[in-house]
Amino acid sequence: MKNDETLNVNKNNWENLYSEKTTFLQYPADWIIRFHNLYLKKNLPSGKVLDYGCGTGNNSIFFLDKGYEVWGIDVTESYKKLVKANMESRGHNVSLMEKFAVLSPDAKRLPYEDNFFDLIVANQVLYYLPTEEHIKKIVQEFHRCLKPGGTVFITMMGPKNYYIVYHAKQILNNNVYEIHFDDPNDRLKGYREFIYLVRDESELCHLFSEFTPVNIGYLDQGLFTVKSNFHWIFVGQKK
Numbered sequence: 001m002k003n004d005e006t007l008n009v010n011k012n013n014w015e016n017l018y019s020e021k022t023t024f025l026q027y028p029a030d031w032i033i034r035f036h037n038l039y040l041k042k043n044l045p046s047g048k049v050l051d052y053g054c055g056t057g058n059n060s061i062f063f064l065d066k067g068y069e070v071w072g073i074d075v076t077e078s079y080k081k082l083v084k085a086n087m088e089s090r091g092h093n094v095s096l097m098e099k100f101a102v103l104s105p106d107a108k109r110l111p112y113e114d115n116f117f118d119l120i121v122a123n124q125v126l127y128y129l130p131t132e133e134h135i136k137k138i139v140q141e142f143h144r145c146l147k148p149g150g151t152v153f154i155t156m157m158g159p160k161n162y163y164i165v166y167h168a169k170q171i172l173n174n175n176v177y178e179i180h181f182d183d184p185n186d187r188l189k190g191y192r193e194f195i196y197l198v199r200d201e202s203e204l205c206h207l208f209s210e211f212t213p214v215n216i217g218y219l220d221q222g223l224f225t226v227k228s229n230f231h232w233i234f235v236g237q238k239k
Contacts, residue, residue, distance in 0.1 A: 006130040006176070006194040007105040011075045013193050018056070018078040025055065026086055028062035029123060031219045031233060035153055036066065039215075039235065040119070044151060047118030050110075052142075053125025054100070057083030061090050063121075071117070072100040073110070108137040112145045120146060122154045124231065127196040130176060135196065135207055143210040143238055150238045152211055156198040158218065160230035164197060175199070186225065204232050211236025 046067055051060040054072035060083065063070045072083060080100055087094050101111060105128075120142045129135045142152055157163065168177040175197045181188040198204050201216055215235040222228050 003130040003134070004106060007128075010128045010193050011105045013191070014055075014074075015076040015078055018076055018082055024082055024085075025058040026061075026089065028059050031155070032059050032062060032121070032123065032153075035233075035235070036062075044118055048116065050112070050117045050120045050145065052110075052120060052122040052138075053128075054083065055079060055125075057086045057100075059121060059123055060100075061086050061092070064092055064096070065090060068119075070096070070099065071112070073103045074100075075103055075105045077102055108134065108141070110138075110141045110145055114144055115147045116145050117150060118147055119151045119153070122152070124155050124157075126154060127157045127198070128193070129196060130194060131174060131196070132207065136210075139208055139210050146238045148238060151214070152208070152234070152236045152238075154208060154234045154236075155219070155231040156204060156207070156234070157195055158230040158232050159197060159199050160220070160228045162225075162227040162229065163195060165227065168195065175203075198232055201232070204234055208234050208236055210239070212239050 049063045049068045049070050051070060051072040054060050054074050056079065057072060060070050060072045080097065083100055084094055084097055087096060126135055126138065129138065146152070163179050164177060167181055168179050171178045177195050177197055179193045179195055181191040183189060198207065204216065205213060213234065214237050217233040218230060219233060220228055220230045
């Protein structure tokens with residue numbers, strides 16, 4: 001399967017989920033909260049944040065609540081109405097939506113100036129890009145758009161994740177897996193997407209070598225059918 005086909009499958013997947021409001025997260029990821037409490041409070045208590053692949057805006061709203069200036073970007077037009085609903089629920093002025101944009105899934109350049117952001121967050125999103133080259137192009141854009149000394153917070157799916165262990169097959173010799181949920185009783189039945197897998201810390205550091213590692217960690221949780229949601233966490237600083 002060609003790279004543009006995998007991108008379109010993933011984009012259409014999220015377009016359907018957002019337009020049908022099947023996925024509507026309202027609360028920030030707990031690892032984002034921990035990152036703020038353990039690192040940002042001391043090192044970056046305010047500033048400009050890009051939420052890359054912001055989805056429904058649950059993490060964007062968290063940063064707004066904490067007083068940051070927030071920009072968001074995603075690949076579907078339908079995500080915006082969900083971000084707006086999240087803003088309204090938290091009492092934020094919806095005029096802030098002008099900072100939320102749509103990016104073509106095959107884009108390899110971001111629509112922002114050099115040295116603009118203090119922090120870029122890419123939570124559970126970069127692995128929807130189909131190749132190492134594409135991921136690295138976007139990472140180079142993160143580097144370009146960050147101020148000197150700026151910070152990135154990136155999560156990538158790891159090999160213990162239940163998507164990979166129970167629902168995937170390797171389709172190319174470049175870490176890309178096709179995900180299928182075939183069980184008719186599964187909440188995600190019929191769901192199909194493509195994931196770029198990071199197997200270990202050395203692969204993680206290789207992908208994000210544009211940045212000096214500040215911390216390398218992981219998140220993991222097992223609950224009911226979600227046997228593990230293992231993701232690597234990379235916190236880095238612009239060289």
